[in-house]
Amino acid sequence: MLDKEKTILIVDDTMMMREGLRRVLALMGYENTVQAEHGKQALNIIEGGKHDIGAVFLDIVMPVMDGKEALRKIRETNKELPVVMVTSKADKDSIVECSKLGMSSYVLKPINAAEGPGILSDIFTRL
Amino acid sequence: MKLEDISTDNIRNSVLLPFVTETISALQSMADLKGTSDLLTYHEPLDVFAFKDFAVSINATFTNGVTNNVVMNLDARTAIIIGNKVRSVMFGTNEVDITLNDANKEALAEFLNTVVGLATRDINETNHKISFGVPLYLYNKEDSEFLLEGIKNIMTVPVDLESAGRFYLSFLVR
Numbered sequence: 465m466l467d468k469e470k471t472i473l474i475v476d477d478t479m480m481m482r483e484g485l486r487r488v489l490a491l492m493g494y495e496n497t498v499q500a501e502h503g504k505q506a507l508n509i510i511e512g513g514k515h516d517i518g519a520v521f522l523d524i525v526m527p528v529m530d531g532k533e534a535l536r537k538i539r540e541t542n543k544e545l546p547v548v549m550v551t552s553k554a555d556k557d558s559i560v561e562c563s564k565l566g567m568s569s570y571v572l573k574p575i576n577a578a579e580g581p582g583i584l585s586d587i588f589t590r591l
Numbered sequence: 592m593k594l595e596d597i598s599t600d601n602i603r604n605s606v607l608l609p610f611v612t613e614t615i616s617a618l619q620s621m622a623d624l625k626g627t628s629d630l631l632t633y634h635e636p637l638d639v640f641a642f643k644d645f646a647v648s649i650n651a652t653f654t655n656g657v658t659n660n661v662v663m664n665l666d667a668r669t670a671i672i673i674g675n676k677v678r679s680v681m682f683g684t685n686e687v688d689i690t691l692n693d694a695n696k697e698a699l700a701e702f703l704n705t706v707v708g709l710a711t712r713d714i715n716e717t718n719h720k721i722s723f724g725v726p727l728y729l730y731n732k733e734d735s736e737f738l739l740e741g742i743k744n745i746m747t748v749p750v751d752l753e754s755a756g757r758f759y760l761s762f763l764v765r
Contacts, residue, residue, distance in 0.1 A: 480678065487683070552705060574621055577681065
C-alpha cells in the first residue's frame with residue numbers, strides 16, 4: 465500500500481480533473497498532493513526534489529508534453545516510481561503503448577467521489 | 592456504403608447516432624442526468640442550426656479530406672445545469688452556480704471531450720474513419736458564423752434532459 469506520508473503528483477491539463485482526483489485522494493487519507501498541468505511541469509517537480517513523490521497520476525492527452533512522453537522520460541531515470549496513467553475508455557491503444565513504456569497501472573476517467581476511492585484503493589494495493 | 596457518400600441516412604446512422612448514444616450515456620454516468628432523443632426511435636434530424644448561448648464545435652475530417660463540424664449547442668440554463676451536475680458527481684458535492692462560469696465551462700469541456708472520445712471509438716470501430724479535432728468553444732453568435740461557410744447540409748438532433756431543458760447536436764456538412 466502506498467505510504468500516506470509521501471506526496472502524490474497529479475498531472476492533468478484540466479483543473480477540474482486535478483481537483484476531482486485531489487478530493488478523492490484526500491477522502492482516502494492521502495492529503496499530500498502536488499499538481500502539474502502537463503508533462504514538462506511534472507518532470508520539473510519530480511527532478512526538483514522538493515517533494516517526496518510516492519506516486520504519479522498522469523493524464524495522457526495534454527499540451528506541451530503529453531503523458532506518454534512524460535512516462536518515457538520518467539522511466540529513463542526512475543524505474544521504481546509508481547506511475548498510474550489516467551485515460552478515457554476510448555483510448556485503448558494508448559494504454560497498450562503506456563504498458564510497453566512501463567506504466568504501473570491505469571485508471572479510467574472520469575474519477576468521481578462515489579466510486580473513486582474504491583477504484584484507487586484496488587490500484588494502491590497492487591503498487 | 593461509404594461515408595464519403597454524404598447522404599442523410601449515412602450521416603445519420605454513421606455519425607449522429609454514435610454521438611447521440613454516447614452523449615446520453617455520458618449524461619447518465621458523468622452528470623446523473625437522464626437524456627432522451629427522438630433520433631434513437633424514428634425521427635429524422637432537423638435541417639436548421641441556430642446558435643444558442645454556448646456551443647462546442649469539433650472538426651470531423653473524412654477520408655476524402657472534407658472537414659465537417661459536429662456542434663453541441665446549448666442555452667445558458669441547460670449548460671449551467673449540466674456543468675453543475677458534472678462537478679457535483681465528480682466532487683461528491685452539490686454545486687449550484689447560477690452563471691456559466693469558468694468552472695462550469697471546464698466541466699462542460701470535460702463532458703464533451705468524453706463524448707467525442709467515445710463516439711470516435713464507436714465510429715472508427717466500423718469501416719468508416721473520421722479524424723476528429725480538438726473542441727472549439729464558442730460564446731456568441733458572431734464567433735459561430737464561420738461554421739456555416741460552405742455548408743451544404745445541416746442535420747440537427749435535439750437531446751431532451753429531464754428537468755433541465757434541451758440542447759442540440761448538429762452535423763454541418765460541406
